[in-house]
Amino acid sequence: MAAANLCVTSSFGAFFMFPLFISARGGSRADIGILMGAFALASVLARPWTAAMIDGLGRKKSYTAGTLIMAVLPLAYLAFQGPVAAFYAPLLLIRLMHGVGLALCMTAAFTYIADIVPPHRLNEGIGMFGISGLSGMAAGPVVGEFLINARGFDAYFAGTAALGGLGLLLHLPVKESYARRGSVSGPSFFQVFSRPKIFTVALLACLFGFGLSASSTFVSPFARERMIPFISLYYIAYSLAAALTRVFGSRLADRVGEMRIIPYAFLVTGSGLLTLVFLHSQAVLFLAGLTTGCGHGLLFPSLNARAIRGEPVEIRGKITGSFTGSIDAGTFSGSIFLGYVGEWMGYDALFLSAGLALFAGLALFLFRTAGERRRREIPVPKKDRSPGDFHEC
Helix, strand or coil: HHHHHHHHHHHHHHHHHHHHHHHHHHHHHHHHHHHHHHHHHHHHHHHHHHHHHHHHCCCHHHHHHHHHHHHHHHHHHHHCCCCCCCCHHHHHHHHHHHHHHHHHHHHHHHHHHHCCCHHHHHHHHHHHHHHHHHHHHHHHHHHHHHHHHCCHHHHHHHHHHHHHHHHHHHCCCCCCCCCCCCCCCCCHHHHHHCCCHHHHHHHHHHHHHHHHHHHHHHHHHHHHHCCCCCCCCCHHHHHHHHHHHHHHHHHHHHHCCCCHHHHHHHHHHHHHHHHHHHCCHHHHHHHHHHHHHHHHHHHHHHHHHHHHCCCCCHHHHHHHHHHHHHHHHHHHHHHHHHHHHHHHHCHHHHHHHHHHHHHHHHHHHHHHHHHHHHHHHHCCCCCCCCCHHHCCC
């Protein structure tokens, strides 16, 4: 699964260079935001039925469907020639369909891993598996940039399709981790999403995704504008830092608890994004990627473990869908909002806004945990207690 995930996320990561295609076809910064955000929008809108599909049909079959989309859809981009205005609507449709494939792959893969790792090593298991995805996010842009510079955009799209197809082939030998017994489907996606713990994690994940949209969408055109020669250096530093943080930090999170790790992770990620405001050299680009990657390496598995810990296997697909879908919702809204900020006020204001979104996540986390602490300190009279109180505890 890690090998398959490496290939799928490499295909996805190569599309961090897709803004270069949009710019080359005459698109604006707002166009970049809309077309990159459409990918995330599809992931958000598809999450309720993809999550139910993963809990019903199974993790592996759902992943197979997702990798099939990731293998085929990149070839559709080969049809787009000329100015972006001439094919804007069909390109938007392809971006939406492409996003559904990634939604299936990400949700099914992390649900599969949650099924097979020991509960007391949940942070470590999710974090270690996530290294394959982070490696893909580093390799994908390098491969994409090389193909664009060496062979043009047609070779770039063919290469991303080949990576998706390799992910499809590599996961086929694995066994299914969970099969639903009987016809009872359990609570709906929205019932799971509305639970207080899941809803809070979803809000935090949304702010995390808002900040991530700046990295995935606007670093490449910003670095190109600032005449930085090796744009992929940011993604290499980002993924390397995130991977090393997971190797050495995930076990710590299991030992001290993810609740102690999350605030520091928000602080570090936000600081990394703010560093991009001062981008004038390759060294600053590397430092920004290193810092943001460290925060990502801690934050993603900690939030994921917080959402899944103690929950029954029958609804893990819906929980993982709520978490990853909220990240995509933040990525979509961030791509659109930050695209217009960049259009009107420049890239400095864009990355400042992205960094402040992570600090808003830190503030929200501290506020909610302080509220929970106060509620625990107030005793509830026995006559006022209900079964729901004990369920929440």
